[in-house]
Amino acid sequence: FEYKNGFPAIRLTHPNGSASVEFLLYGAHVLSWTVNDHELLFVSDQAIFEQGKAIRGGIPIVWPQFGPGPLPQHGFARVKPWRIGKTNTTDNVSIELHLSHDDDTLKIWPHKFNLTLHIRLTEKSFYQELIVDNRDDQTFEFTALFHTYFTVDDIKTTKISGLNNVTYLDKVDGGKTKTETNKIIEFTGETDRVYKDGGKNNNSISINDRIQVIGSNTMPDVVVWNPWQEKAKAAVDIGEHNYPKYVCVEVGHVSNPVQLDKDQTWKGSQELTLLTS
Ligand code: BG6
Numbered sequence: 001f002e003y004k005n006g007f008p009a010i011r012l013t014h015p016n017g018s019a020s021v022e023f024l025l026y027g028a029h030v031l032s033w034t035v036n037d038h039e040l041l042f043v044s045d046q047a048i049f050e051q052g053k054a055i056r057g058g059i060p061i062v063w064p065q066f067g068p069g070p071l072p073q074h075g076f077a078r079v080k081p082w083r084i085g086k087t088n089t090t091d092n093v094s095i096e097l098h099l100s101h102d103d104d105t106l107k108i109w110p111h112k113f114n115l116t117l118h119i120r121l122t123e124k125s126f127y128q129e130l131i132v133d134n135r136d137d138q139t140f141e142f143t144a145l146f147h148t149y150f151t152v153d154d155i156k157t158t159k160i161s162g163l164n165n166v167t168y169l170d171k172v173d174g175g176k177t178k179t180e181t182n183k184i185i186e187f188t189g190e191t192d193r194v195y196k197d198g199g200k201n202n203n204s205i206s207i208n209d210r211i212q213v214i215g216s217n218t219m220p221d222v223v224v225w226n227p228w229q230e231k232a233k234a235a236v237d238i239g240e241h242n243y244p245k246y247v248c249v250e251v252g253h254v255s256n257p258v259q260l261d262k263d264q265t266w267k268g269s270q271e272l273t274l275l276t277s
Pocket of ligand 1: 054074193
């Protein structure tokens, strides 16, 4: 179907009607995941739907660069049109999307690649897998992350568990390395942290004991982010009224880059599960 500004979108619905997912071909960007009519993802009402611009909310795909660097912030996969691949609607609903290098990507990142995003919906879970094929004639490096925006009632009462004793980089405190001493993380101000190996060995992270996030071992890091009032106000596509409504819990391989040899394939995935309505 057609989303805002004519962006082509696809909606998958579970055969028993309990769950659905909506995504754009632009960025292979997931905008909605519902279970029993509960929307579990947050999309800003100020989000900008324009070619070349990143969309605020849902699940942007960060690749091949997390954060700032030589490429645009968070890389280019989130601002490129992807192609539809195989679909399967027999039992669980699944679909594949593809992105390959083109003249524009080669100009800023001189490597040939095929990316596949595999999406699968079950009654209570949503699974995403990113597959990177190195089609170049040399090794390349990348970082990758699922930048998931979860909807919450209020950031001030939001509780994240599963990261106790994990070492993290505190981006709002000058990039200091710290160790998480809380069993439950609560929010009292701007938060931007990279928990190194926080999701390793299928460690499960939970948001308000309601949503469980499990990353593959190949995506061991967990980023926790909320901009808080001032930064939300300053960002054109967030807005002061929106920061209390979401938390980003992002599974990825970002502490150091993945080295992928030519003709080799890398896979990274996350599974999101609704534990209780
Ligand atoms: C998070 C980063 O993953 O993404 C933050 O840790 C960043 O530092 C945030 O501000 C949002 O990035 P963007 O490019 O979508 O505004």
